Structure formats: structure tokens, C-alpha cells
Amino acid sequence: MINAIQEMQRDKPLILLVDDLPANLHVMIAALKADFRLKTATSGVSAMALLDGGAECPKLLIVDVRMPGMSGIDMLRRMRAAPHLCDIPVILVSADASEQFQTTGLDLGADDYLVKPIFRDTLIIRARNLIQRSEERDKLRLAGHVFDFSGEAIMVTDANNDIVDVNAAFIKLTGYSKAEVLGRNPRLLASSRNTREHFRLMWDTINADGYWQGELWQTRKDGSVHPKFMTVSVVRDRNGEIEYFLTNSVDISEYKESERRIAHLAHHDVLTGLPNRLHLQIYLDQSILIARRMGEQLAVMFLDLDRFKNVNDTLGHPVGDELLIEVAARLKSCIRDYDVVARLGGDEFVVILRGAEILSDAIAVAKKLNHRLSQPFVIGAHTLRLSASIGIALYPDNALTIDDLMKNADTSMYFAKSDGGNAFRFFSPAMDLGAHEKLKMESQLYEAIERHEFELHYQLQVDQHGRPRGAEALIRWHHPEDGMVGPDQFIPLAEESGLILPIGHWVLEQACARIRAWQGDARTCTLVLAVNVSARQFRQPDFALQVRAAVQRHGIDPALLKLEITESLLLKKVDEVVAIIAEIKALGVGFSLDDFGAGYSCLQYLKRLPLDQIKIDRSFVRDLATNDSDKAIVRTIIAMAANMKMAVIAEGVETEEQRRILLAIGCSDFQGYLFGCPLPVAAFEAALAMAP
Structure with missing residues (x-):
């Protein structure tokens, strides 16, 4: 009182x-x-x-x-x-x-x-x-x-939009003195890069809401043009009439250039400069629409270098990287300007052709590719010879979707390689010999759900000092005939068949039950448990309700649960994804973006997602010690995450040298065999008890 x-x-x-x-x-x-x-x-x-x-x-x-x-x-x-x-x-x-x-x-x-x-x-x-x-x-x-002293350029205009005052930052930004702009309309700063429609929408918003925020191009007194981020606010008198417009703006030239560089990295392979998987996805999507509209065809050519691994193993990754750069240049020389060659990663490339006579075009290009790649490569003191195995799938003859085209081209490439390489093969239904096995496994998956044949293994996640920070829950299948089966062998089929939904729900429930059990033990009560969530599972209309129900049913601290999603979610309905993440985060549950950099890396959408963590894909960690390109990518990811206020964890850390390099470039959380393999819960807890 x-x-x-x-x-x-x-x-x-x-x-x-x-x-x-x-x-x-x-x-x-x-x-x-x-x-x-x-x-x-x-x-x-x-x-x-x-x-x-x-x-x-x-x-x-x-x-x-x-x-x-x-x-x-x-x-x-x-x-x-x-x-x-x-x-x-x-x-x-x-x-x-x-x-x-x-x-x-x-x-x-x-x-x-x-x-x-x-x-x-x-x-x-x-x-x-x-x-x-x-x-x-x-x-x-x-x-x-x-x-007077704001770092932002401030301009005040009257109800007629004539300038009545500007501050020092405005004068510095535009090059105009105060005397030169007073009484004039701000259109003297306008650039032709801004469209009439853009201005119309801007003024519609200002008149309706009394506020607008966005980007415009501005012309300085010397004629140079720069982008600015601008906020316009309406000031009204006591009668509600417009008295002034208050405009704040900042030069975002450096930000735009940084954004352009990041976008280029997002769409292009760092080593070769070729389009990457994201760019390929977008191009294929557009090409299918054009082909459908114009009555054309597409050829997806999946190319894998024969025995390239021998180069890396015997001469080292620097020589291998130089060889890949030369390969990329030769591939580009074999296609037309409107065709595309992309690098998926490693020694895998994809060529996309479009036209009315696609079969003959594909044969001609495949022969040209094999011929050009068979010519000697001179890399430093080494003269190297290569060949390639090429698999070709045609749209619409072999498939109607991007995923199926890529899958069929990949399948036919393996047939070319199994025939000795240095060859190309067109896809045919007879190649899909695994269809029967897939049907058999799908039936067994149904039975596995009913018979409770799944279990979770746990892989430790540690901080920079090696202290346990959390774990990732990884599903395993006790197959009645084949023994322990890893997720890579059955999760893709579960995704395709829809069985991922009951399996994913089971994993979520088991993970929450495990968190509940760990909350009573001082060694495990602070561990954050990461659970993988498939795109199909995430997009269920009631997924947020499922998470809420699981958290409440098991009575756990939601901060100890982390959901790992993949970049494939960013390909469509991003607003819906953002809304679902926000709803679940409101419960206290965290989010991590898994395998970052190996998928689509769609940065224009990534910046909108309220994520807590980015997980660097193991493919970049594996060759850190020998591959400067991988190191540059990881450094960029870590810097970007820091700017976005996100944590970073690297997966697939297997050597002390990898850990040391990652620490040196700013990564502080790790997961991999260096710290422990995935273990059943009893073995995991026993290993945790032995940890320092």
C-alpha cells in the first residue's frame, strides 16, 4: 500500500x-x-x-x-x-x-x-x-x-503536396538545397523507373489509410538515380482535414546491392555460376506452361560425370573444382541461348531443351555433349579425360510434372551409367522396374503402422563447448524381414502415398511423450527435441491444432519442442506457411529450416518466415576442409542468419577439423557423428550420462 x-x-x-x-x-x-x-x-x-x-x-x-x-x-x-x-x-x-x-x-x-x-x-x-x-x-x-538531426531524409508537404520544409539529411541525400525545393512538388525527385501504376496504388493507400510504406526510385540533383525506402504519413487538423504530408526516406542502394548478391547466390551455383536447383525449378515451371500453351515439347537431360570421384580422390578437390568450372563452360557452349544448363550439386547437371522437334533436338544435343566432354581437359599440370552419362525424359510423353520429369530423367541416367557410361538413354516405362517393389513396401508400411514397428532414435546436438543443447528425433522401422530400416528408404514412399500423415502424427506424439519423460531428469530437462515435419504434414488444415493438442496432452514446456521444416514449403502459398508458423510459435514452439542451401534457398520468402534457426545441410559441411566454395556458402549462410536474428546449427559434422572451421566462421551449434550417432532412447540417455 x-x-x-x-x-x-x-x-x-x-x-x-x-x-x-x-x-x-x-x-x-x-x-x-x-x-x-x-x-x-x-x-x-x-x-x-x-x-x-x-x-x-x-x-x-x-x-x-x-x-x-x-x-x-x-x-x-x-x-x-x-x-x-x-x-x-x-x-x-x-x-x-x-x-x-x-x-x-x-x-x-x-x-x-x-x-x-x-x-x-x-x-x-x-x-x-x-x-x-x-x-x-x-x-x-x-x-x-x-x-534537424535525424539520419533519415524528412520532407514536409502541405495539403497541395507542395514542399514546406526539409531537413539536413534530405539535402544531403538529394543534393538540393532547401531554397531549391521549397514550394515545389516532390515530383522533381521522381524517376522514370517508377510506374504510374505504382504511384496510383501509393496514393490510393495514403488517401484510404493515411499511411504508406514502400520502395521508390529517386533522382538526385546531379541526375543519378537511387532506390529509397519511404514512409508517408498524413497529418490532419482538428477538423480531420489534411494539413500536411510527412515523408521519411532512406537510401537503400547498399541494401539492394547486397540483396542482389544474395539473390544471385540463391539462384546460382557459387562454383560454376550456373543456375542452381531453385532457378531450375522456376525455369522448368515456366517452360512447362509455355510448352503447354504453344504445343511444344521439353527434354529434361540429367547428366552425371563418369568417374569424377576419382579426380577428387586422387588429385584433390581444388583440381576437381577447376574441372567442374570447365565442364560447365563446355555444357553452355552446346545449347541454344533460350535453353538452360544447371548444376544440382557435385557432378550432377541438368539441361533443359524446348522445341517442336524435341526428340531430334535432344539426340543432337546429347551427342554434342558427349563429344565435347570427351575432349581432354587441361587443369594446371594435369590433362584429364571425362565422359558423362545422360538420361533424358520428355514432356509430355514421359511425365507431366517437374518432379516426375526429373525422376524419370534420373532413372534413365542410371541406365546409361550401368551400360558403361559415355552414353545417353531416353526414359521408357520399362525402366521403372522398382514399381512392384514400391507397391510391396507401401503395403508393408500400412502394416508397420498397425503393428507399431516404428521407433525413434535420438541424435545429440551440442553447443560450441560440446555441451548437450538438444537432440533430433529420427524415425526407424523395425522391418520384419529386412531388420532396421532408415528413413531414406521409406519416407519418400510415405510422402508419395500419403502415409506420412499418420507416421508424422505418431512421431509428434512420441516426441512430446519423450520430452515429458525427460522433464523429470536434471540431465535432460533442458534438452530441446527437434522433430522433422514433412511439407504434406505441415499443410494439413488442422496441423497447428494437432501441435497444440500434443503439447497440452503431454503437459510439456512448448519451448522444448522444435519443428524442422524444409525449403520445399516455400514453393507455394507462402502467406499460408507464414500464418501457420506464427500460430504454432504463439504456443512457444520453435522452428528450424532443415537442409538449408541444398534445396531451393528462396530468400525472398525466407526473410518473411518467423524462424528461430537455420540448419546448414551436411553436403556443405562434408568438404569444408578442402572446398573453398562450400566454405564461402556456409559463411554466407551464417552471416545472413545473424542479420535475420536466427540461430544456426550445422549437421553432418564428423571431424574435429570440420568443427574447428565452423567455429571459426561463426557457427556455434553442431550435430553429427563427431558428437554421437542416432541412438535408441536407452542408449542415448546412457551416453548422455557419460558426457562430461
Whole structure:
């Protein structure tokens, strides 16, 4: 109760009362104590000592004019000459009603003059009004300071959108002086890169919402053009009519250039400069639409270099990288300008052809590719010879979707390789010899769900000091005939068949049950358990409700559950993905983006996702010690994650050298065989107990 009263007192403005007669002070205290905090002084000298002593500065002074030693007039004169006191409002009070005293006091800067006796209500109202005006003046002074010294360019225009004021940052950014722009319309800064439609939408939003934020191109006085991020706010008068438009803008040239470089990295292979998987996905998607509309065909050519691994193993990765660069250049020389060659990773490339006579075109290009690649490569002191196995799938003859085209081209490539390489093969249904096995496994998966043949294994995740931070839950299948089966062998089929939904739900429930069990043990109570979530599972309409129900049913701390999603989610309905993630994060559950960099790496969407962590794919970790390109990619990912306020974990860490390199470039969390393989729960807990 006492603390509450003290808090209420602290919120009241402080007034200093100065009068040499205690009776007068008593009258003023009685009038003001309910609304203000009060300090008193019985002379001008003691009042000035209080003001100069570094104590809390009052919001108002009420000073008697006639005092011995230092009068109220003398005190006011000293205050107005002192920089730290000159703005404090002062009310002079006196029993003398002569005009001379009033004129002198007001001339020195008194804010009010009251003649005794003073009515209580009059004193309260005058004090309150002066304090309010002083606070408003302070706000205006602060606003003026912000305007003058803001790092953002600020422009104020009137209701007719004519410029009435600009600040120093505006002058620096545009090159125009204030005199050159006052009274002019801001269109003098416009660039032809902005479309009429863009401006129309901008003004529609301003008129409707009173606010707009976005990017525009701006022309400086010297004619140079730069991008800016701009905010426009409407200022209205008391009648609701537009009085001013307030515009803040900043130059984002460096940001745009950085964004362009990141976007290039996102769409292109760092080593060869060829389009990467994301670019290929977009190009294929567009090409299928064009082919369907124009009645054309497509050829997807999956190319794998024969015996390339021998080059890396015998001559080292630097030579292998130089060889891949030369291969990329030769592949590009074999296709037309509107065709595409992309690198998927390693020694895998894809060529996309489009045309009306696609069969003959594909044969001609495949022969040309084999011929060009068979010519000797001179890499430093080494003369190397290569060949390639090429698999070809045609649209629409062999498949109608991107995934099926790629799969069929990949299948036919393996047939070319199994025939000795240096050859090309077209896909045929007879190649899909595994269809029967797939049907058999699908049936067995149904039975596995019913017979509870799945179990979770756990792989440790550690921090930079090797301390346990969490674990990833990894599913295993106790196959009645084949023994323990890893997820790579059955999860793709589960995705395709839809069985991933009941399997994924089982994994989520088991993981939450495990977190609940671990919460009672000091060694495991802080471990964050990561659970993989497939795109198909994530896109269920009730997925967020499933997560909420599992968390509540098992009574776990939601912060100990982390859901790992993949980049394939970013290919469509990004707004829906963002909404689902936000809904689940509101529960306290974390999110990690798995295998980052190996998939689509769609950065324009990634920046919108409220993720907690990015997981660097093992394919970049594997060759860190010997591959500068992989190191550059990992360094870029870590820097980007830091800018986005996301944590980073590297998977597939198997050697101390990999860990050391990752630590040196800023990675602090790790997962891999260096710290432990996936283990059944009992073995995992036993290993954890042995950890330092």
C-alpha cells in the first residue's frame, strides 16, 4: 500500500514554492498538495542553491516578489541567464498590484503574475496550465531536434503536396538545397523507373489509410538515380482535414546491392555460376506452361560425370573444382541461348531443351555433349579425360510434372551409367522396374503402422563447448524381414502415398511423450527435441491444432519442442506457411529450416518466415576442409542468419577439423557423428550420462 502511494506521488509534477513567510508557504501548500509534489524555500538564495545543487529539476516555480536578500525579480533574472534553468516556467506572486512590478517580471520572462490574496482554484489552474504548456514546448523542441538531426531524409508537404520544409539529411541525400525545393512538388525527385501504376496504388493507400510504406526510385540533383525506402504519413487538423504530408526516406542502394548478391547466390551455383536447383525449378515451371500453351515439347537431360570421384580422390578437390568450372563452360557452349544448363550439386547437371522437334533436338544435343566432354581437359599440370552419362525424359510423353520429369530423367541416367557410361538413354516405362517393389513396401508400411514397428532414435546436438543443447528425433522401422530400416528408404514412399500423415502424427506424439519423460531428469530437462515435419504434414488444415493438442496432452514446456521444416514449403502459398508458423510459435514452439542451401534457398520468402534457426545441410559441411566454395556458402549462410536474428546449427559434422572451421566462421551449434550417432532412447540417455 505504501509503495503504491509512493508510486502515485512520483507521477505528480514537482513545484518549488519560494516565499520568506511560512504562512504564505502554508497557504500555497494547502492549495497545491493534492495535485502536485512540492518543495519549499524561504529565500531566493536557498532556492537557487536547490536549483543549482543537481537535485530533480521542478516543473514550475512559484516565487514571491518581495524577499530580503534576493528578491523574486533578482532570482528570475539569474534563472533566465542560466542555460539549465532558463526554460523552467515561473509564476511571480506579490501583494503589490502595481504595474511596474508586473511589467518588470513579465519583461524578464515570468510566465504569469498573481496578486495576493490568490484563490485556491486560480492557483491550481494557472500551475497546471503552465506545466502543460511547458511539456508541450519540450515536445516541440524534441520534435524539432529529431527533424534537424535525424539520419533519415524528412520532407514536409502541405495539403497541395507542395514542399514546406526539409531537413539536413534530405539535402544531403538529394543534393538540393532547401531554397531549391521549397514550394515545389516532390515530383522533381521522381524517376522514370517508377510506374504510374505504382504511384496510383501509393496514393490510393495514403488517401484510404493515411499511411504508406514502400520502395521508390529517386533522382538526385546531379541526375543519378537511387532506390529509397519511404514512409508517408498524413497529418490532419482538428477538423480531420489534411494539413500536411510527412515523408521519411532512406537510401537503400547498399541494401539492394547486397540483396542482389544474395539473390544471385540463391539462384546460382557459387562454383560454376550456373543456375542452381531453385532457378531450375522456376525455369522448368515456366517452360512447362509455355510448352503447354504453344504445343511444344521439353527434354529434361540429367547428366552425371563418369568417374569424377576419382579426380577428387586422387588429385584433390581444388583440381576437381577447376574441372567442374570447365565442364560447365563446355555444357553452355552446346545449347541454344533460350535453353538452360544447371548444376544440382557435385557432378550432377541438368539441361533443359524446348522445341517442336524435341526428340531430334535432344539426340543432337546429347551427342554434342558427349563429344565435347570427351575432349581432354587441361587443369594446371594435369590433362584429364571425362565422359558423362545422360538420361533424358520428355514432356509430355514421359511425365507431366517437374518432379516426375526429373525422376524419370534420373532413372534413365542410371541406365546409361550401368551400360558403361559415355552414353545417353531416353526414359521408357520399362525402366521403372522398382514399381512392384514400391507397391510391396507401401503395403508393408500400412502394416508397420498397425503393428507399431516404428521407433525413434535420438541424435545429440551440442553447443560450441560440446555441451548437450538438444537432440533430433529420427524415425526407424523395425522391418520384419529386412531388420532396421532408415528413413531414406521409406519416407519418400510415405510422402508419395500419403502415409506420412499418420507416421508424422505418431512421431509428434512420441516426441512430446519423450520430452515429458525427460522433464523429470536434471540431465535432460533442458534438452530441446527437434522433430522433422514433412511439407504434406505441415499443410494439413488442422496441423497447428494437432501441435497444440500434443503439447497440452503431454503437459510439456512448448519451448522444448522444435519443428524442422524444409525449403520445399516455400514453393507455394507462402502467406499460408507464414500464418501457420506464427500460430504454432504463439504456443512457444520453435522452428528450424532443415537442409538449408541444398534445396531451393528462396530468400525472398525466407526473410518473411518467423524462424528461430537455420540448419546448414551436411553436403556443405562434408568438404569444408578442402572446398573453398562450400566454405564461402556456409559463411554466407551464417552471416545472413545473424542479420535475420536466427540461430544456426550445422549437421553432418564428423571431424574435429570440420568443427574447428565452423567455429571459426561463426557457427556455434553442431550435430553429427563427431558428437554421437542416432541412438535408441536407452542408449542415448546412457551416453548422455557419460558426457562430461
